[in-house]
Amino acid sequence: MHAIETKGLTKYYGKVHGIIDMDLQIPAGEIIGFIGPNGAGKTTTIRLLLSLLFPTKGTGTIFGQDIVKDGPAIKKIVGFVPSEVNYYQKMTAKELLEYSARFYGVALTGHFNEMVDTLNLDLSRKLEDLSMGNKKKVAVIQSLLHRPKLLILDEPTTGLDPLIQNHFFEILREENQRGTTIFFSSHVLGEVEKLCSKIVIIKDGRIVNVDDVFSIKKKLLSRVTFHTKTNAEDITLESPGILSPEKNGNEFSFLYKGEIPPLLKYLSQLPIEKIAINEPDLEEVFMHYYANDSNKI
Amino acid sequence: MNANLLTKELKDGFKGTFIITAAVVSYIALIFYIYSIMKENMLRLVEIYSYIPESFLEALNINPDQVSNVLGYYVIYFIYFIPLAAGCYSIILGTALLSKEEQNRTAEFLLSRPISRGQIISSKLFAFFIHILGINIIVFITSFLGCGIVSDWNFKLQSLLFLHIYGFLICIFFGMLGFFITVLMKRAKPITGIGIGIVLGTYFFDMMIRTSGKVQFLLYFTPFKYLNLDVLSKDYGFEAWRLLFYFGTSGLLIFLSYYFYKKKDILV
Numbered sequence: 001m002h003a004i005e006t007k008g009l010t011k012y013y014g015k016v017h018g019i020i021d022m023d024l025q026i027p028a029g030e031i032i033g034f035i036g037p038n039g040a041g042k043t044t045t046i047r048l049l050l051s052l053l054f055p056t057k058g059t060g061t062i063f064g065q066d067i068v069k070d071g072p073a074i075k076k077i078v079g080f081v082p083s084e085v086n087y088y089q090k091m092t093a094k095e096l097l098e099y100s101a102r103f104y105g106v107a108l109t110g111h112f113n114e115m116v117d118t119l120n121l122d123l124s125r126k127l128e129d130l131s132m133g134n135k136k137k138v139a140v141i142q143s144l145l146h147r148p149k150l151l152i153l154d155e156p157t158t159g160l161d162p163l164i165q166n167h168f169f170e171i172l173r174e175e176n177q178r179g180t181t182i183f184f185s186s187h188v189l190g191e192v193e194k195l196c197s198k199i200v201i202i203k204d205g206r207i208v209n210v211d212d213v214f215s216i217k218k219k220l221l222s223r224v225t226f227h228t229k230t231n232a233e234d235i236t237l238e239s240p241g242i243l244s245p246e247k248n249g250n251e252f253s254f255l256y257k258g259e260i261p262p263l264l265k266y267l268s269q270l271p272i273e274k275i276a277i278n279e280p281d282l283e284e285v286f287m288h289y290y291a292n293d294s295n296k297i
Numbered sequence: 298m299n300a301n302l303l304t305k306e307l308k309d310g311f312k313g314t315f316i317i318t319a320a321v322v323s324y325i326a327l328i329f330y331i332y333s334i335m336k337e338n339m340l341r342l343v344e345i346y347s348y349i350p351e352s353f354l355e356a357l358n359i360n361p362d363q364v365s366n367v368l369g370y371y372v373i374y375f376i377y378f379i380p381l382a383a384g385c386y387s388i389i390l391g392t393a394l395l396s397k398e399e400q401n402r403t404a405e406f407l408l409s410r411p412i413s414r415g416q417i418i419s420s421k422l423f424a425f426f427i428h429i430l431g432i433n434i435i436v437f438i439t440s441f442l443g444c445g446i447v448s449d450w451n452f453k454l455q456s457l458l459f460l461h462i463y464g465f466l467i468c469i470f471f472g473m474l475g476f477f478i479t480v481l482m483k484r485a486k487p488i489t490g491i492g493i494g495i496v497l498g499t500y501f502f503d504m505m506i507r508t509s510g511k512v513q514f515l516l517y518f519t520p521f522k523y524l525n526l527d528v529l530s531k532d533y534g535f536e537a538w539r540l541l542f543y544f545g546t547s548g549l550l551i552f553l554s555y556y557f558y559k560k561k562d563i564l565v
Contacts, residue, residue: 052565086402086405103412104411
């Protein structure tokens with residue numbers, strides 16, 4: 001049985017589409033990344049899975065239960081971390097977590113205390129006084145209070161500092177080892193690849209690719225930026241895999257698709273002073289790879 | 298219904314309910330205090346009323362023949378604190394209970410708990426009933442004590458009770474109207490101004506009906522027409538058509554609120 005399965009799931013807001021004909025199968029027990037640029041339909045998908053929205057057409061199930069008819073039963077086994085944490089501002093973190101726990105009929109015991117210690121959260125403060133990062137910690141803890149079978153995370157690391165992010169990823173790995181399926185939505189490829197075995201890519205409301213992280217990473221672009229020692233007006237970047245070259249005085253920048261060693265061999269012939277090879281913005285990747293639906297990875 | 302959500306709503310609404318109850322109780326104490334001072338001279342008040350145009354007295358719901366009786370005096374003011382003041386609070390509470398979750402964007406938290414839309418609306422409706430019932434019971438007890446003390450317990454308790462039940466029913470009507478308006482809104486938000494406008498506007502329609510025979514069609518647009526304030530009549534009590542209106546309209550609004558809320562996209 002799949003943890004999440006959708007067939008032709010479609011959502012329109014009036015005439016504007018949210019997602020279109022989404023066929024998605026998330027196997028139980030895996031950590032799956034769900035990436036796409038802002039406005040691609042990630043949050044719409046999640047809100048449909050949680051029955052905050054109702055589909056225009058199509059169906060969806062979570063562990064075999066219908067997302068429209070079986071909402072309360074599904075939510076007993078699902079934990080959710082939203083992208084923006086909007087909880088009851090006048091409650092303290094502890095009051096909010098107790099309120100949440102009562103819905104599931106669970107007590108705040110050992111498992112809860114461990115998470116509070118790991119994430120270093122002050123429970124006595126009101127939510128209105130907490131920073132975005134601390135609110136996110138509250139969201140993470142409330143999502144795991146009832147030991148869910150499926151954890152849905154919508155941009156969960158926003159506001160978390162790198163150290164806490166690492167602790168958070170450790171918690172997620174432990175939960176996954178315990179059998180929890182994790183559906184991790186993000187627009188940052190880097191954090192998804194740290195954790196996920198497979199990635200689902202969504203653009204303009206449609207799934208454009210599903211693959212394992214290694215394959216996608218191999219096929220994705222790099223952003224290369226270098227400075228030359230002198231003003232090199234005669235330099236023209238011509239090599240297989242170089243896309244959209246830009247020149248600004250001594251600075252050159254381009255997207256690169258392919259293996260890195262041949263590129264370095266080519267660049268070594270140039271009078272380079274310093275060079276940086278980074279992961280490009282996801283928006284850039286999508287602009288190049290998914291300009292139209294036929295141009296898939 | 299969900300006890301956890303109900304408990305939270307009762308706690309959240311306590312302050313507002315306490316303030317409106319305290320205000321109404323103070324007002325009742327004041328009007329009975331005034332009555333206790335004036336009761337020996339009520340005939341002079343009736344004489345003063347004789348100089349005021351009848352339609353004006355009709356508009357203000359004043360019957361000069363009744364003011365010397367404690368219930369007849371009380372009913373003049375009753376309309377201002379139960380149907381109007383508590384009615385305004387009811388419609389505001391009815392809209393706020395649901396809209397605050399969308400307005401404060403906590404609907405995402407609430408709807409991702411293991412609770413159905415039906416349970417959410419039932420819990421909030423039940424919380425509403427408890428708040429409004431609480432106000433009405435305390436106000437009834439206060440008016441009972443007031444009537445008793447100033448008249449040496451010489452008044453018809455049953456009439457006072459029926460009057461307050463009518464008041465409670467109109468509060469329920471306005472609250473259900475508030476719920477219904479909220480579920481129809483694409484992005485629910487508090488409608489305090491509109492809510493008060495609806496209560497006062499429908500009261501204004503009732504005043505017009507009482508003062509002019511030409512606007513009788515307005516009775517279809519005001520719940521005040523279905524109140525029975527004729528507390529001194531011999532056969533004062535419940536009348537089927539009035540009860541049918543309150544139970545029918547409130548029941549329909551509850552049904553439609555459930556129906557639409559269960560299908561509503563929550564846009565947070």
